[in-house]
Amino acid sequence: MHLQRTRLTWIYPTLLTLGLAQPVTAVEITDHLDLGGAIRGRLDYDPDRDISKFSFDTVFLTADYHSDTWIAAAKYRFYGDAYPFQYTDKVGDIAFAEYAWVGYRFTPEQQLQVGQSAVPFGLAPYFGSTFFETLGNVIGLEDTQDIGFKYLAKHADWDLQGAYYPIPAEQGRGTSRGGRTYGTSVASADTYVVDGSDNHESNILVGRLARHYQAGDWSGEVGASLLSSTLENQDTGRDGQRRAAALHATAQRGAWGFQAQAARQQMSPKNPGDNRLVSFGSFDGTFNVAAKGNLYVADVSYSVPGQYGWLSGIKLYANYSLFDKDPRAFQDSQRFIAGTSFSVGPLWVALEWLHGKNDPYIGGSSYTQSLGAGGTNQWENQLYSNIGYYF
Template sequence: MPFPASLRLKTSCAALLCTLAAPAMAIQVTDNLDLGGAIRARWDVDPDRDIQKFGLDTVFLNAKYTSDTWIGAAQYRFYGRSYPYQYTKNYGDIRFAQQAWVGYKFNPNQQVQVGLNQVPFGLQPLFGSTFYETLGNVIGLEDVQQVGAKYIQQIGDWNIQGGYYLRPAWQGQGTSHGVTYSSVVSEADSSVVDGSHNQERNTVVLRVAKALELGAWKSEVGLSGLTSTLENKDTDENGRRNAIAVHYAGKNGPWGVQLQAARQQMSPRNPGTSEVVTLGGYDGTYNVASRGNLYVADLSYDVAGKYLFDQISGVKLYANYSAFDKSADEFKTSQRLILGTSFSFSKLWIATEWLIGKNDPYIGGSSYAQSLGAGGSDQWENQLYMNVGYYF
C-alpha cells in the first residue's frame, strides 16, 4: 500500500508530536487518589478513498482510587472536529464516559464493583492485542461497559466473575442516538434502513476461567454466558439477547495466543424485521444481525530490549483475525484482519495497524449502517491506522 504524504501533513505531524511530548505529570491528590489522562492523535491513510488525515483523536481524563478496602475508577472522553468527526464544529462536541464505578475489596481475592464498569464476558480485558479491537467490539460483546454491579473472586486457579447490569451506559453528547464508549443496543437514527428502537435491560452475565499449564504454555481457559431483556419502544414488547463464549489465552516466553468462539442470538420484538438489531456507539448507529457466531484468533510476539538510544521499548508484533458469521443465509459474513505493532517511543505510546476488512463498517468505506447486518460491498478493503498517545 503506498503512503504518500504532503509537506503540510508532515509539518502538522511534527507539530502535534512535539505538543504530545511536552512535559506532563499525573496528579497524586492523596496516597490513594490519582488523577491523570491522555492526549492522543490519529493518522488515517486510505489511498482508494483519497483519505489522508492526521489530527487530534481523543482527550480523556482519569481518576483512580485504591486502598486496602475501597477502590474506584472513572474516565471521561472528548472527541470532535478532527477526522472522522470533521462534521462537528468544536472539539468536545462529542463526549461520553468510559467508566465510573466504586468498589469494595473484602480481601485481596474478593471484590465487588458498582457503577459503570466492564461486563465480564470472554477474553479480558480485550479480545486480542489490537488497539482498533475486533469485530466483537462492534457487535456489542468486547470492551462493553454497562451500569450495574460486578462480583469478582479468585479461588486458587479459578477466577469467577458475575454481574447484574440494570442498563447500558448513560448517553453522552453528540449528533447521534449512539453516543457511548461501548457498542450497545440503541435507538436507530433516521438514516438507518430497517433500524429499530430497543433498550437492553437486566443483563446477567457469568464468566468462569481456570489458569493451568499446558507444557511450556501458561494458559487460561474459560466459559462465559450472558442474557438480557430487549425492550422494544415501538411495540412495548420484550425480546431477549443471549450470548455464550469459550476462550483460551496462552503465553510461552515472548509468544502469545488468544482464541475465542462465541454465539450471539437476539430475538427482538421489532415492528418490522427481526433479523437485525440496531446498535450504536461513538456517535453512530448501525444494524447487527440478530443471530451469528463470532470467531477470534490472535497471535503476538514481544520483542525484548530497547532500541534507538533506548528511546524505543516494549515492542509487540501481532496479527488478529475476527469473523462474524451470520445465521441468515442471505447475510454476508463480516471479517476483519489486523496486522500491527505497538511500542513506546520516549514518553509516547504508538500503535500502527494495517486494517483489512470485508463487510466491515469501519474499514474501507463499506456500508456503515448495514455491513454487520445484510452486508456491505462484500469486497476486501484495507487502510492504515496509527494512534499516538501521551499518557499522564
C-alpha cells in the first residue's frame, strides 16, 4: 500500500512564504489576528504506470498573530480519502501540524520563537523555486520543523538564526509508525521497510548565518549553516550522531533569479544492523536514507512581468538536485524539475514536469530504498499540477 505510492502531497509550500506568486488572502479577525487556509486539488499524470488522476489534495488552516512585541503562527493540514491516500476512509485520517509557535520581539530586528518552527538551514525558506521541492526535502534538510527555541536577528546586511530543538516535530494522525509529520525527519521505520531502523533524534542544534549583498544590478545573499543532533537507537540503546553543513548563494538581476547550494550530511547511527542507512519519514510513510552523502542544488527562474487578463504572477523555473552517496555500492539519487507557477483569477496553479532517478517520489522507483541503496536506477517521468484556492 505504501511502498510504491507517489508522495506528491508534500509538494505544498505555504503560500505565505514561498516566492512563487501565490495570493495571500487571510481574513483579518482583529487588528492583530489573521485567519486563513486553502483548499487544493491535484493532477497526477504518469502513463508508464497508467496514472491519470485529478483529485483532492489537502485542506489546511492557518492563524497568525502579530503585535509590536508578541507574535504567533500556526498551520494544520488535513489529508485522506484521495490519491495517494486512497487507503484511508475520510479527509482527516491523515493530519498534522506544520508549525505552531509563539514568539516575542525584543526589537524589530530580534525575536525569539518557542514551539514547533521551521529549522533554519540552507537556502530559505526552500531550496529553490519548485513546488515539489528538491531531494533536500526527503533527506531531512529542506522545509523541516522541530520543537524548541529559535532566535532570529538582523543587523545591517547580516542575518543570523540559531535554534535548539530538544525534540523533533510532534507526530500527528495516520497509519505509519513514524511518518506522521509534515517535514521529513529521522523516524521509526514501518515493518515494510527492509533494513529499516528505529532512531529517535534529540538535542538538535542549528545555526544559519547569511549576508545580503548588492553589486551593481545584482543582489542576493551568501551564507553557511550547521546542524548537529543525537540519534538514540531504540533497539541497541546506544547514541549515534547526525551532522550536516551547507554553503549557499542566491543572485537576482531583474526578472532572473539564481540559487545554488552544496551540503554535506553525515550520520553515525548505532543500529543493530546496517549503519549505512537511517530511516526517515513523513506524510504517513517511512523509507531509508544513506547515512552519508553530499547534496547539490542549482536553480534558475524567470518572473514574467505584467498581467494578461486573469493570468498574472507567471514564473518559469528549472531546478536540479543530486544526492551523492558515500558508499560505492549505493546508486546516487537525482531530481530535475521544470515548471511554472501563476495565478488565474482567485486560483493559484503550479505545473511541473518531474524527472528523477532513484527518487522515491517520481515514477515507479523503490519508495523505501531509492534514497538508500537505490531503486530502479533509471530516469522516471511524471507530470504534476497543484491548483489551490486560498482564503
